[in-house]
Amino acid sequence: MRRVEKLLARFFSKAKRRMPEIELARAARIMSNAQEIAHLGSFEYVAADQTTLWSEEEYRIYGLDPDGPSPEYDEMLEKHIHPDDAALLHETFMKAMQNHEVYDLEHRIVRPDGEVRWVRDRAHPLFEGKDRFLGYVGATLDITEQKRAEEELRQHRHHLEELVALRTAELEQAQESAESANRAKSAFLANMSHEIRTPMNVIVGMSYLMRQSGLSPKQAEQLGKLEDAGEHLLKLIENILDFSKIEAGKLALDSVDFDLDAVLERVCSMIGASAREKGLALSLSREGVPTRLHGDPVRLGQALLNYASNAVKFTASGAVKLRVSLLEKEKEQLRLCFEVEDTGIGVSEEQAARLFQAFEQAEISTSRDFGGTGLGLAITRLLAEAMNGEVGVESTPGAGSRFWFTALLKPAGEEAHESPTPVLSDAKQRLRSAYAGTRVLVAEDNPINSELTLYLLEAVGFVTETAADGRQAVMMAAASSYDLILMDMQMPVLNGLDATREIRALPGWQTRPIIAMTANAFMEDRRACREAGMDDFLSKPVKPAKLYETLLATLQNTPQ
DSSP states (O other): OHHHHHHHHHHTHHHHHHSOHHHHHHHHHHHHHHHHHHTEEEEEEETTTTEEEEOHHHHHHHTOOTTSOOOOHHHIIIIIBOTTTHHHHHHHHHHHHHTTOOEEEEEEEEOTTSOEEEEEEEEEEEEETTTEEEEEEEEEEEOHHHHHHHHHHHHHHHHHHHHHHHHHHHHHHHHHHHHHHHHHHHHHHHHHHHHHHHHHHHHHHHHHHHHHTOOOHHHHHHHHHHHHHHHHHHHHHHHHHHHHHHHTTOOOOOOEEEEHHHHHHHHHHHHHHHHHHHTOEEEEEEESOOSEEEEOHHHHHHHHHHHHHHHHHTOSSSEEEEEEEEEEEETTEEEEEEEEEEOSOOOOHHHHTTTTSTTOOSOTHHHHHTOOOSOHHHHHHHHHHHTTOOEEEEEETTTEEEEEEEEEEEEOOSOOOOOOOOOHHHHHHHHHHHSTTOEEEEEOSOHHHHHHHHHHHHTTTOEEEEESSHHHHHHHHHHSOOSEEEEOSSOSSSOHHHHHHHHHTSTTOSSSOEEEEESOOSHHHHHHHHHHTOSEEEESSOOHHHHHHHHHHHHHTSOO
């Protein structure tokens, strides 16, 4: 206590004259206890007699005997400061003394037993005037536990960072695996689509040729069943491809001005024959909705057709009603509601809750009684959501259903209205009368598809030649002056896209029409054909009426 009392005597010099010895001793004990509790030692250096005074806690921090002498500065640096910190401590301490600044540094000390501890030293230099150094007073705080906690926290944080890095790598790997699986699935579906559409083109074409040759009533009936089966197979693959594209986020909606009445009438015409066969009353109404709109007419018609065809399929008698109404106008956009109401079999509330999920139907028996993939309503839901809308159903078993979806569309611009699409039978006749003698090159590597295409073209008076691959097509285009080329995409030697690019580089071929006629039916295939320089796109199986429509529209828009 001798040194503590000397230190306290200096701190409490004024109090010593006023306080009894017992009070002074009590204050010293309180300070000593407080320092021990706080792990905060104190020290003082007096320049006049070059003495250093330490508190008991200062000794305890350094692991030294309180009754021993206080270490001098050089001894401190040599024996009690960690060798890796001694130079920094000396530099910091001397700079503080020279600049009359408070010295503040965290560093390590080494106890006599070899234990390393962390401390924080703060010392205040004392001067009389500017130059006379009187000494310094300071305090030492043992921060070993704090440093240990910080180190544990750092290690914990480092461990967490390693875990996060590991999980991130795992997620990236999982994402890459998922993307790889999606790419593999897309490639498989694209290939499957191509392989199915190619023979389907033969089925559709041969059915058409058979009807042209004259059939008995029995043969016509049998051929009709064959055509229905082909349509069902085509609808199946189209639904699977559409659902896959939408689910993968690869569906790109078109954005064009269109005539809503034309879309509605097209839907009605597609279900009209089936409705008439059942004796169903088919009606269409449009309430407060402008006929000219801006959006994707194909996907809009597809969503509505899914509802309408289901309504006809599941309605034995009564009526099917199609309605379009304006719900609200939002700035420059229109929120429309498309409804299909029927008097069919209806569904229960429990069944209705499942209908818009993929591969779901009201009951398993409907697959046997009515057919279907269970994808139509799911596709309508996804299409409606892509158009910022919703879907829903209200139904009563045995009484009928009302299916609806909403879509956000824009009013059309002020451009001139499109000329109406020619009637299907009219297109063939107009080609024969106005464009007979048109020279067409058919680039197609499948002999049967080539034969079918030539028959359809020659039926309207076109003059045709064929190329079995892309390279031959380029050579023939360079050697002859064709009015139009029908180009397959997948061909040996040179594919249709590269062949089109080379043909476009030939003299005189900058504006002549080149139409893709291919079993590649994805949107990216259409985009690739456009980018290669093709004017239009026909996906196989190509129905004769669609081929004639496209040829007529192309030739009408081609400068003579």
